[in-house]
Amino acid sequence: MSRRRIGIMGGTFDPIHNGHLVAASEVADRFDLDEVVFVPTGKPWQKPDSKVSAAEHRYLMTVIATASNPQFTVSRVDLDREGPTYTVDTLRELREVYGAQAELFFITGADALAKILSWKDADQLFELAHFVGVTRPGFTLSDSHLPSEAVTLVQVPALAISSSDCRARVAAGQPVWYLVPDGVVQYIAKHHLYR
Ligand SMILES: Nc1ncnc2c1ncn2[C@@H]1O[C@H](COP(=O)(O)OP(=O)(O)OP(=O)(O)O)[C@@H](O)[C@H]1O
Numbered sequence: 001m002s003r004r005r006i007g008i009m010g011g012t013f014d015p016i017h018n019g020h021l022v023a024a025s026e027v028a029d030r031f032d033l034d035e036v037v038f039v040p041t042g043k044p045w046q047k048p049d050s051k052v053s054a055a056e057h058r059y060l061m062t063v064i065a066t067a068s069n070p071q072f073t074v075s076r077v078d079l080d081r082e083g084p085t086y087t088v089d090t091l092r093e094l095r096e097v098y099g100a101q102a103e104l105f106f107i108t109g110a111d112a113l114a115k116i117l118s119w120k121d122a123d124q125l126f127e128l129a130h131f132v133g134v135t136r137p138g139f140t141l142s143d144s145h146l147p148s149e150a151v152t153l154v155q156v157p158a159l160a161i162s163s164s165d166c167r168a169r170v171a172a173g174q175p176v177w178y179l180v181p182d183g184v185v186q187y188i189a190k191h192h193l194y195r
């Protein structure tokens with residue numbers, strides 16, 4: 001049996017937007033992945049607490065956004081673990097879930113990749129998964145600070161969308177249609193998020 005190839009898309013997803021989905025879809029195609037698991041962060045310790053929406057809202061928006069794609073799944077590992085979210089823990093837990101034979105590919109945008117050496121136990125991350133850095137408008141994609149065999153850089157269609165811009169648009173009464181999936185637009189309105 002061939003080894004399963006699993007992409008991991010970690011993020012705060014406050015809210016999940018089409019930039020996340022396009023990046024995951026593109027990497028799934030290039031790397032011939034069997035599945036991409038979206039992992040909403042529990043406590044993103046490098047973002048200010050007061051600014052992050054309740055975990056269950058972020059989880060449900062991620063489920064809604066990914067529901068129509070048979071290759072996409074959502075994991076609660078980071079939401080259900082106590083304390084700050086560290087990717088080193090995420091990768092260890094997902095290794096247990098998917099088994100020793102699975103190949104794991106952790107997907108990060110250019111901004112996240114640039115900061116990866118500030119993550120907990122950064123030196124161990126590259127033994128736990130292969131890292132895929134994707135282009136993102138406004139950021140320079142580089143792996144010169146990282147071990148060369150551990151990272152692959154991939155160009156994805158440029159979507160100049162960020163969660164912070166989506167939140168600001170909702171707060172200002174501007175539309176987020178076509179920046180986030182339709183179901184997420186409706187979820188945000190129904191729960192009065194970002195007002
Ligand atoms: N438009 C995009 N294109 C490519 N990658 C992206 C894009 N937006 C986010 N990412 C990547 O997705 C992952 C999760 O991002 P996150 O949930 O923090 O969204 P964000 O838009 O960066 O949020 P915020 O604006 O609140 O900081 C990160 O690795 C990030 O680099």
Ligand SMILES: O=C(O)c1ccc[n+]([C@@H]2O[C@H](COP(=O)([O-])O)[C@@H](O)[C@H]2O)c1
Nearest residue numbers: 010011012041044046086087088119120
């Ligand atoms: O492990 C860490 O210390 C660490 C620090 C910052 C971010 N991360 C992970 O990077 C991913 C993207 O994070 P963010 O903050 O850009 O949404 C997400 O899976 C986070 O858990 C991980």
